Amino acid sequence: MRDLLAGLLETPTVYDEFLRLLARLGLAVPAAVLERDVRQPWTHQPDLVPVLREVYESEDTPWGVYEACESLVDVEDNRQRWRFRHLRTVQRTIGARTGTSGSSGADFLRRALDLSSFPEPYAVCTVIGTGARSPGGAPSREPG
Template identity: 30%
Template structure:
């Protein structure tokens, strides 16, 4: 008979928190639970981002935004969740840290999948240093071989009549590409009310990018608070490596375009609608 526990596979789920420390360290259960919860949410994010990709292929920016808003809520939860680890003292973590080696958060295949799917394509170097099964490597390689959300976004814009080009997947856009994209999207950012769904999609993608950046930042600070400058359990430089990821952008040109807006011209346009009449 189907019930709550059997539907959600609760007995099986509760068997998955297997401690490696001996004798068992009190805080290892917390550490495992938080990271397993992350992986479940990563699975949901990937599911939603794949759906967003289909919406872009179908030229449906409204539905793409609706699903991205769900992703954003999940990401906000992930940012706050990382701070539960701060309830461990450095000594608490050290009591089982050696048992984790050589496992590392760097090896999260699903997090890399979120990156690759969204548009961060420095995958060759990342995959070279990851320990994973052949099936996981194939999964990530498939993501690198298919168009990212960033690519699909610009393709959709072209079909909708915006005069943009598609930036490269694996390198920064050159000056000509940047200028054409800025020109093609300038009207969207100057007059968002005329391009309602397109503007909302642009900003939802920026919010997705920002949430991943915020998660990275909070992750770095939590790790630094707990282990200081020690090397990571997977062999990375630890905090120094994590800090080096804080400049990554999935949609860099959508960040930059706001700096191209002519504030003087826009101020003059808006001012004409907001001035009080001159008294006679």
């Protein structure tokens, strides 16, 4: 059992495998991304944004690769929809009481709505079809 769990932790994620595929197709996926320690949680990689931009903008991108990228976004989207609905369920069931694992409950779950397993395919939406080389752009008005 312990070996099984250790093995799972060392297995690259589906996102790692997708990025390795892009590298095999000749896209400039940074070595630091390809050689990362897959036991560690993902951290945002701004250098991947131009790579994904090429996937979306280049006419040479094989259709399946474009589709795989969209599927990753679907997975993330559906997980966050689930999280939002679960949060609303929790709010109307236990209100602001703490969770069974000792978490702050609804507050903890609300913060999880800002977590992303695949931040780069979202970041690329900011620059697709614009001249900008990286996300940033015009200042925006934030809530609060």
